[in-house]
Amino acid sequence: MKTQILQTVAALALITTSATAQDNPMVNHTASYIAMPAAEGQTGAFAEFLAGAAAIVRDTEPGTVLWFALQADDTLAIFDIFADEEARDAHFSGAVAAALNQNADALVDGGWDDGVVANINNSDVLSAKAPVDLYTATTATYIKLKAAPGKGPELAALLTAAGPIVAETEPKTLFWAALQIDETNFAIFDIFADNSGREAHFAGQVAGLLNEKASELISGGWDDGVVANVHNFEILATK
Template sequence: MKTLMLQTLAALALITTSATAQDNPMENHTASYIAMPAAADQSEAFAAFLTGAAPIVGETEPGTILWFALQAEDTLAIFDIFADEEARNAHFVGTVAAALNQNADTLVAGGWDNGVMANINNSDVLSVKVPTDLYSATTATYIKLEAAPGKSAELAELLTAAGPIVTETETKTLFWAALQIDENNFAIFDIFADNSGREAHFAGQVAGLLNEMASELVAGGWDDGVVANVHNFDILAIK
């Protein structure tokens, strides 16, 4: 165990040095992720609603930097990046949010309160790979991570340092963001042109390091704390 921790700390020091050479291009940005179960027989209609929302977000929400509509069978999701907290607040009182509120009883299992609001995960952006070839992306992944007891700062440091590594080594990862939800909970969101990009990502340096360190840093370790929390989506629309 002592040898593993020494190796872990050495690896963390290496990627931290790499990260400090590049400022976070989305410093002070915020994010939100909402996974919503479609009401019975409403998956197709809900998907059409979210697909049609993308141009409205583009026209009416200058502070929403990125917006993704996602689908995994009967679960629909929205992931977005905002310039700051004010822009996120504006999004949730904007045209698309109002329309979703109005239609939630029909489209979303649980309606607005239990199907939408109860599933919002707001977060701060720790580190990113700036999007490239954004509109060629077809698939996305969201992974929620809970830090092991007393390891929040170290997990945050690893995720913060990982952005430049993804940028330098993963050409098929078209966007990558590390997020902090609260003191103990974190997430990773990324998009790929196809499944080969996802496979390359999970065989890459950052995934390898997280695998090695998960038993120390992530509640549940690699299998129960990381792999079990991987949610893959098809991308319906992007702003």
């Protein structure tokens, strides 16, 4: 395993120098992630609301490239990818956002301001594996990463270079995106057909490399900076 990781590090060193020149399937795309706690006794109603919103997004938001409604116990979440910032702005002024605003006091703990708006994480897509078989996916993972002091550019380079490796080596990872929230904060979002796909991902080359480099690049290292920030979800609906 150590040899494999070192080989991957060497490959990434070469890939990183030309990553911006490669065909990134989502170059210039933006993303948004919102994790929202359901109001007491409203988890089922909130989940039903988000599942029903997928059709509205499909019909009214051409610039929303991907949209996922997610659930982990009493936490509901939305993750979406947009063609550009204009499309993201259109989404937040669209029919689904308006309906969520109207129903937030009933469905979301904290209502619209404290339960929805305060939990929005906007980001830019650094690298991605193009989505395949989206409607067979049942589970998703979101991981927020904070770069160690002064290591933001290096972590960004690693995540940018990882996309092609995921695409080449992880057939059970149906979609993968590396995201940059700001100069210090990053995230990874991916979807899988089932838990075996997630397990293969976390045993794969990119996870091994991230483990190897975490103590240097990520605040909290592997255990406190990566594993502690893994959030697994059931997928309720997809655009």
